[in-house]
Amino acid sequence: MQAPFTSLDGFRAVFNALPQRDASAVQTAIARNEQLTKPKGSLGQLEDLGFWYAGWRGDGRPSLERPQVVIFAGNHGIAARGVSAFPPEVTVQMVANFRAGGAAINQLSRVAGAAMSVVELDLDRPTADFTKAPAMTEAELVAALAAGWEAVDDDADLLVVGEMGIGNTTAAAAVAAGLFGGSAADWTGCGTGVVGDALAGKTRVVAEGLALHAEHLADPVEVLRRLGGRELAAMAGAILRARAGRIPVILDGFICTASAAVLARIAPHALDHAVAGHVSAEGAHRALLDRLGKEPLLNLGLRLGEATGAVLAIGVLRGALACLSGMATFAEAGVSKG
Numbered sequence: 603m604q605a606p607f608t609s610l611d612g613f614r615a616v617f618n619a620l621p622q623r624d625a626s627a628v629q630t631a632i633a634r635n636e637q638l639t640k641p642k643g644s645l646g647q648l649e650d651l652g653f654w655y656a657g658w659r660g661d662g663r664p665s666l667e668r669p670q671v672v673i674f675a676g677n678h679g680i681a682a683r684g685v686s687a688f689p690p691e692v693t694v695q696m697v698a699n700f701r702a703g704g705a706a707i708n709q710l711s712r713v714a715g716a717a718m719s720v721v722e723l724d725l726d727r728p729t730a731d732f733t734k735a736p737a738m739t740e741a742e743l744v745a746a747l748a749a750g751w752e753a754v755d756d757d758a759d760l761l762v763v764g765e766m767g768i769g770n771t772t773a774a775a776a777v778a779a780g781l782f783g784g785s786a787a788d789w790t791g792c793g794t795g796v797v798g799d800a801l802a803g804k805t806r807v808v809a810e811g812l813a814l815h816a817e818h819l820a821d822p823v824e825v826l827r828r829l830g831g832r833e834l835a836a837m838a839g840a841i842l843r844a845r846a847g848r849i850p851v852i853l854d855g856f857i858c859t860a861s862a863a864v865l866a867r868i869a870p871h872a873l874d875h876a877v878a879g880h881v882s883a884e885g886a887h888r889a890l891l892d893r894l895g896k897e898p899l900l901n902l903g904l905r906l907g908e909a910t911g912a913v914l915a916i917g918v919l920r921g922a923l924a925c926l927s928g929m930a931t932f933a934e935a936g937v938s939k940g
C-alpha cells in the first residue's frame with residue numbers, strides 16, 4: 603500500500619490516528635483461556651502473548667497464517683571510520699546471499715513458515731557521516747520511511763523486520779543515546795566483534811555525532827534523520843504501517859529496537875502492537891528494552907540482527923496461539939475443574 607505521507611509532517615500526522623487493540627477480543631480470549639484444560643496461569647507468558655495477539659487481530663480465538671519477514675539493507679557514511687569489524691561492501695554481498703537463500707535468516711524464516719523479502723535502500727549511496735553532517739536529508743528520510751511502509755503486505759498477520767548494514771550498530775547506538783540520553787559509552791557495543799582500541803574509536807564516533815547534533819535531539823524524528831540510516835528509518839516506517847493495519851510485530855535485536863524506539867518517543871503507545879522477540883548479546887539492548895518496558899521472549903546470546911531472534915520467537919507465538927485456540931475446555935474434555 604502506498605505510504606499516506608510525502609513529508610515529515612505527513613509522517614507525524616499518522617500518529618494522530620493510530621488504531622487501538624480490540625478490547626472485546628481480549629476479553630473473549632481471557633474468558634476462553636480460563637476454561638482451558640490446565641491449571642490457571644500455568645502457560646505463563648504464553649497466555650499474555652495470546653491475549654496480545656487476539657486484541658490486535660480483533661479475534662478472540664486467533665490463528666497465525668501469514669507471517670511476513672522483511673530485511674532492509676542500507677549503507678552508512680560512518681562505516682568509513684573503521685567502526686565495524688567488516689568492510690562496507692559486505693552489505694551488498696549479504697543482500698546477494700539473502701537472495702540466494704544462504705543467510706541465517708533464510709533458514710530461520712523457512713523453519714518458521716514465514717515469507718521473507720529483502721529491500722535494498724540506495725546501497726550505492728551511503729548516508730552522510732553523522733560526525734560531519736546529518737546522516738539523511740529530509741527527502742531521504744521520507745523516502746526510507748515510505749519504503750518501509752510500502753514493504754508491508756496488507757494481508758500479513760504478523761510482521762518481523764530485520765536489517766543488514768555494516769556500521770549500523772554505531773548508528774543504532776547514536777540513535778538510542780539521542781532518544782534516551784546517557785553517554786556514548788552507555789550505548790556503544792561490539793557489533794560484529796569490535797573490541798579494544800577499535801571499540802574506543804567507535805565510541806568516540808558516537809560521541810562526536812552526539813556533540814555535533816546536540817541542539818536538535820529533542821525531536822525523535824530529527825534523531826533518526828541526523829544519526830540513523832535508511833534501513834533504520836525503513837524499519838520504523840514498516841512497524842508504523844503494521845500498527846495502522848493492526849498487524850502485530852515481533853521486534854528483533856538492538857538495531858531494530860532502536861528504530862522502533864523512535865516511534866515510542868513520538869507517541870508512548872505507538873509500540874503497543876509490538877513484543878520483544880529476544881534480548882541480543884549487544885550490550886545495550888537490555889537497557890533499550892527496559893526503556894520501552896518490553897520483556898524479551900528469548901535470550902539465546904544472539905548478536906546477528908537480520909531479524910533472526912524475532913523470527914525464532916514466531917515459534918513461541920505459534921505455540922501460544924495453538925494452545926489458546928486449539929485446547930479443549932474443561933466442559934468439552936470432561937475434565938473436572940479445581
Ligand SMILES: Cc1cc2ncn([C@H]3O[C@H](COP(=O)(O)O)[C@@H](O)[C@H]3O)c2cc1C
Pocket residue numbers: 685686687688692696765766767768769770771772792793794795796906907908
Ligand atoms: C557476514 C555478516 C552478516 C551479517 N548479518 C547481520 N549482520 C549484522 O552486523 C552488522 C552490524 O554490525 P557492525 O555495526 O559491527 O557493522 C549489520 O549488518 C547487522 O545486521 C552481519 C554482519 C556480517 C559481517
Ligand SMILES: O=C(O)c1cccnc1
Pocket residue numbers: 771792793794854855856857858882883884887904905906907908
Ligand atoms: O542485536 C543486533 O541487532 C545486532 C547485534 C550485533 C550485530 N548486529 C546486530
